[in-house]
Amino acid sequence: MSIHHHLDAASLMRYAAGDLDPAFAVVVASHLAMCDECRQAVRVAEAVGGACLSDMPEAALSDGSFTRLSRMIDADTGSNDEHPAAPPPPANDPAADVPLPLSSLVGKSLDELQWRLVVPGVYRHRIELADTRSSLFMLKIGPGRKMPEHGHGGTEMTLILRGSYRDAIGRFARGDIADLDEHVEHQPVVDSDDPCICLVATEEPTRFKGIVSRLMQPLVGI
Amino acid sequence: MLKVLRMEEPTEDPGQKTDQAQFEALISAVAVQRDKSAFETLFVRFGPRIKGMMLGSGASQDLAEDLMQEVMLTVWRKAALYAPERGTVSTWIFTIARNARIDRLRRQPVQPYVDVETVSIASDAPSAEAEMITGQRGELVREALQRLPKEQRDVIELAFNQYMPQSEIARKLDLPIGTVKSRTRLAYKKLKENLEDLR
Numbered sequence: 343m344s345i346h347h348h349l350d351a352a353s354l355m356r357y358a359a360g361d362l363d364p365a366f367a368v369v370v371a372s373h374l375a376m377c378d379e380c381r382q383a384v385r386v387a388e389a390v391g392g393a394c395l396s397d398m399p400e401a402a403l404s405d406g407s408f409t410r411l412s413r414m415i416d417a418d419t420g421s422n423d424e425h426p427a428a429p430p431p432p433a434n435d436p437a438a439d440v441p442l443p444l445s446s447l448v449g450k451s452l453d454e455l456q457w458r459l460v461v462p463g464v465y466r467h468r469i470e471l472a473d474t475r476s477s478l479f480m481l482k483i484g485p486g487r488k489m490p491e492h493g494h495g496g497t498e499m500t501l502i503l504r505g506s507y508r509d510a511i512g513r514f515a516r517g518d519i520a521d522l523d524e525h526v527e528h529q530p531v532v533d534s535d536d537p538c539i540c541l542v543a544t545e546e547p548t549r550f551k552g553i554v555s556r557l558m559q560p561l562v563g564i
Numbered sequence: 565m566l567k568v569l570r571m572e573e574p575t576e577d578p579g580q581k582t583d584q585a586q587f588e589a590l591i592s593a594v595a596v597q598r599d600k601s602a603f604e605t606l607f608v609r610f611g612p613r614i615k616g617m618m619l620g621s622g623a624s625q626d627l628a629e630d631l632m633q634e635v636m637l638t639v640w641r642k643a644a645l646y647a648p649e650r651g652t653v654s655t656w657i658f659t660i661a662r663n664a665r666i667d668r669l670r671r672q673p674v675q676p677y678v679d680v681e682t683v684s685i686a687s688d689a690p691s692a693e694a695e696m697i698t699g700q701r702g703e704l705v706r707e708a709l710q711r712l713p714k715e716q717r718d719v720i721e722l723a724f725n726q727y728m729p730q731s732e733i734a735r736k737l738d739l740p741i742g743t744v745k746s747r748t749r750l751a752y753k754k755l756k757e758n759l760e761d762l763r
Contacts, residue, residue, distance in 0.1 A: 351752040352745040359723040360662040361730055364672055371676030375683045384680075385651055386705075386756055391662065392655025393705040394724040396583075400612035401619050404629050408607055411633050412600070415640055443679040473670040523742070 345377050347511075347518035353499075354380070358387035364471050365478035365543040369499045369519070371443035372541060376517040440503070444541060447471075448480070452504055452539055455480065463487040476545050483507070483538045488531045496545025498522050505538030507531060584702050587653035588646075595643035607636055610654075614661050621665065621727035631668060635661045650684070652702040665727065708758035716751040719744055 349357075349370060356362050357370045374381050404410075438445075439452045447469050448455060457465035463484035471478055480503075499521050506515035507530040514520055514530075522528070532538040587609075593602035614635050618628035638660050646656050663677045709717060718737065722728040730748075734741045 350745075351749040355720075355723065355748045355752055356730060358662075360666050360727060361723060364670060364674070364676075367676045368674055371680045374680045378688070381680070381684055381688060383756075385655075386759060387752060388659055389651055389655050389702070389705045389759075390709065390720060390755065391658035391724050392652050392702060393709055394721065395610070395613055395617065395658045395661070396654045396702065396706060398613040398616045398620075398725065401616040401628065403611055403615060403632070404625075407611065407629065407633070408604060411607065411636055412604075414633070414637055415600070415603075418637070418641070442683055443674065443676045446674055446679075471674070472672065523745075 345379065345517040347514055347520060348377065349373060349380050349383070349519060350521040351383075353521050354383050354387045355390070358384055358391055363476045363543075363545075364474045365476040366497075366499055368443055368447065368469075368471070368478060369501050369541055369543045372441040373501050373517070373519040375441035375443055377519075447478075457482055476543055478541075478543050480539060480541050483530075483532045483540075485532050485535055485537065488529065498542065498544045501541045503539045503541060505532060505534035505536050507538050507540075508533045584652050584654075588648055591639075591643050591646045591653055594640060595646065603640055606639065606653075610639075610657050611636055614657070617661060617725065617727070618665065620725055627668075631661070631664055635664050638664065645685070647685075650688070654702055662727075704759060705755060708755045711758075712751055712754060716747045716754070719747045720751050723748070 353362075353366075353370060357367065357374075362370060374384060438450070440448060440450050448467070455467050457467055460466045464487065465482040467480040467482075469478040469480070485505075499519060500514070501519045502514050502516050504516060506513055508514070509528040509530040511520065511528060513533070515534075520528075587606065590599075590602040590606050593599035594606070611632055615628045615632040618631045619625070623631065635657065639657060642660075646653065650656075659677070659681075666677070667675075709720065712720065719733055722733045722736065723730070728736070730741060730744055733739075734744045737744070
């Protein structure tokens with residue numbers, strides 16, 4: 343798969359350090375599942391964690407710490423975890439519709455999703471996650487549809503799963519991720535023959551309503 | 565003066581390379597022979613450091629001890645999954661500790677890190693080039709970290725040693741989030757350059 347838009351280095355480092363909100367972690371992981379280059383890049387970032395662990399000052403362990411663990415291990419024999427099963431075949435199928443990290447949330451096929459019409463030509467599928475202050479959702483936008491130009495109320499990440507769009511930054515197709523800061527303004531236009539389906543995480547759930555209402559006004563007028 | 569000092573210092577610390585080779589052998593003994601004394605050696609080395617990281621991130625003594633035990637139990641169970649071409653033993657254990665901490669903080673139906681690992685195991689062919697790099701990567705990354713300008717190193721250490729969120733780092737250092745991001749980016753770029761110098 344040829345991917346042209348990758349994760350920002352700051353996002354790679356946050357992912358490696360474990361500092362991403364669950365909604366963003368799903369989008370980043372879904373991109374990583376599709377992008378060999380970013381998977382390599384994450385290894386470099388994780389190596390920073392390894393180096394930090396090597397240099398970490400030692401904390402005193404509780405008395406009998408190893409003995410306790412040792413007992414757990416003895417009780418653990420026979421566990422199937424020792425020889426984990428081979429990963430399921432869809433995991434390494436780059437043509438799979440839905441990347442593995444997303445499939446536990448929306449199933450394996452983009453064609454079976456339930457969409458809700460937001461405005462003509464724009465559909466949304468909400469994904470509920472606990473413990474997040476951000477929103478995670480999918481959008482399906484019809485060919486030729488233009489979104490009004492908007493800045494972001496916070497960080498936003500968009501991963502393209504089907505179709506493509508074009509904006510001031512470039513053309514985004516399957517596997518590409520738009521990893522944008524709040525100050526970036528853009529006006530995507532879907533330029534594929536089929537609808538463009540993307541996975542989006544945005545900070546602050548309330549913002550989304552703002553963006554949608556801003557989306558709606560000009561579109562409803564068309 | 566600086567030059568003289570540098571000449572006295574070996575460019576690659578042989579002690580550290582031996583560490584990685586030794587850890588690899590220990591992991592392999594755990595994976596293949598289920599060797600408990602090899603495991604205990606790993607425990608003595610990594611347990612106190614894992615606990616230190618958990619304490620640094622604000623966990624109580626009990627929670628830090630508990631998480632450390634969980635991490636080491638995973639090391640025991642999954643030793644066969646350790647792949648040297650993907651990183652050093654320290655890096656592998658770091659990722660297990662990170663995942664354990666996240667799982668404990670939030671009970672989620674999704675496991676993004678585990679899924680990416682699954683894809684990685686299925687898709688990433690080991691390459692001789694990658695293996696050559698990994699043997700020295702641990703020491704190289706540590707060296708590169710030491711050479712970062714202090715303002716970049718501070719940001720990295722707070723993020724990785726204390727699992728401090730970006731927003732808290734910004735507050736603690738009294739910086740805009742954008743500055744924390746750009747320092748993180750610069751640090752990553754610098755580290756990557758250092759690693760690529762080896763190829």
